[in-house]
Amino acid sequence: MSPAPPHPPAAPRDSRRRFVAVAGTTGLVAGALGLLGALARSIVPDVLYEPPRRFPVGRPRDFPPGSVTLVAERRLFVFNTPEGFSVVSAVCTHLGCNVNHEPGKGFACPCHGSTFEEDGRVRTGPAAWPLPRFALALSRRGELVVDTRRTVGPDFRLKA
Amino acid sequence: MRTLGRRLWLSVFRVGWPRTRPQRLRAMLSSLVLHVHPTRVRAHVLRPSYTLGLGLVSFYLFVILTVTGLALMLYYVPHPAAAYRSMKDIEYAVTFGMFLRNAHRWAAHGMVAVVFLHMCRTFFTGAYKPPREFNWVVGVLLMLLTLALSFTGYLLPWDQLAFWAITVGTAIVAYFPVLGPQVRYLLLGGHEIGQAALLRFYVLHCLVLPLAMAFLVAVHFWRVRKDGGLSAPPDRLHRRVLAWPHLVFRELLVLVLVLVVVHATALLFDAPLEEIADATRTPNPAKAPWYFLGLQELVHYGAIFGGVVVPTGLVLALLALPYVDTHPRGVGVWFAPERRVANAVFAAIAVAVVAVTVVGTFFRGPNWAWVWPW
Secondary structure: OOOOOOOOOOHHHHHHHHHHHHHHHHHHHHHHHHHHHEEEEHHOOOOOOOOOOOOOOOOOOHOOOEEEEEEHHHHHHEEEEEEEEEEEEOOOOOOOEEEEEEEEOOEOOOOOEEEEOOOOEEEEEEOOOOOEEEEEEEEEOOEEEEEEEEEEEOOOEEOE | OHHHHHHHHHHOOOOOOOOOHHHHHHHHHOOHHHHHHHEEEEHHOOOOHHOOOOHHHHHHHHHHHHHHHHHOOOOOOOOOOHHHHHHHHHHHHOHHHHHHHHHHHHHHHHHHHHHHHHHHHHHOOOOOOOOOOOHHHHHHHHHHHHHHHHHHHOOOOHEEEEEEEHHHHHHHHHHHOOHHHHHHHHOOOOOOOOOOHHHHHHHHHHHHHHHHHHHHHHHHHHHHHHHOOOOOOOOOOOOEEEEHHHHHHHHHHHHHHHHHHHHHHHHHOOOOOOOOOOOOOOOOOOOOOHHHHHHHHHOOHHHHEEEEHHHHHHHHHHHHOOOOOOOOOOOOOOHHHHHHHHHHHHHHHHHHHHHHHHHHHHOEOOOEEEOOOO
């Protein structure tokens, strides 16, 4: 029978234990947070391989006077009225379906039945917001250029 | 030779074919699969009319979905340029590919319906009351996971149905206050449904959500044991029978029935595949999968009301239910008279959910206008 080992003085041993516990917990929490933080940040994409937000849709003469033309691949309508050109989005502001143009009556959404006036204002819901009207400019090459990052008021017309 | 065979059997299963009572008890404890069960089980819960086997059927469908899904993964390519063609390959250039796809699709639809019915059964028998509150919560999460799995799987065929259903679904997400648009951006990996969105839905559908489901299923089963087995009325708590053979063979019988029904449906009906996804052309009417048509019908009355307020309210009410209604009476029997009010309220909500789903499915035509189905 060997005698029980003598206890070391209480204070240093307790503080050593506390140090190891605090350091260990800190390391564990910091490591886990770092890993999860990196993961969470990484799933937010920084580079998007999406079409540009500003693009040409054609020359003015491609849109006959008095016509309403659907540019399907850009999901918008080009109006050529006597006052000038204007562009209305074809994406329903309710839940993102493409609206159909009904000449003289405005737009109708096939998904949930919203209807809009020709200038984009809501006629009947459930859509709560008007179809946005996008800024339009004439490029140096004589093309109509739409900028979907900028919306304009209902009176906007481009003389071309 | 006989002896070698017997030694091999015993090395794997530890017990022979159980014939005596001690052997039957030991058999239940000696196998990984069987030990999920107790050795003896309440006679009350073995009556088919009590549980209708709905939880078990949900689990079997999940297993069938995992197996058929793995087979489909060998041919499916999650890229917009290839996804639709690989679906055509699965249908026409893979032996039994069409059958596997049909089985996967119909089992998925079946699982949504059966999980919903399982929840109704649990409610109408008062089985969510203490000590089973938390397992009800796990069950609600499992139902949400089932819907999320169905929704993410819906985009993968990359046909018109898929594309526009996900367009509508992710637009609803963006209506959620504060974080909605950011969550949609994360879900799609951008602003529109394209390559990034397809890959994200694919990873969620094939890996993240099934793993979460498997984990929660394990918790769900484990809690059934820890909460003292399935619920029963107080006077029937103590009559128990051996799990082998009474429980084990009933479970196998249900498995046979599920397999027969899935096979028959997959052989008789082909899963739909419309034209390839086209962002420039919205089909009219554009409809979500049937289990979201109730939601789409509500969204028709207002996106915030139908897409956010009602579904969030329902889920929160379901999660809170077992902590609000803790009265221990009426457990273990269908439609207990002491629970008349609770049963009436739940039945009214369940009927309303079914009703808006039926309206959205059969009574809505082009531009979401009212049509008569006949």
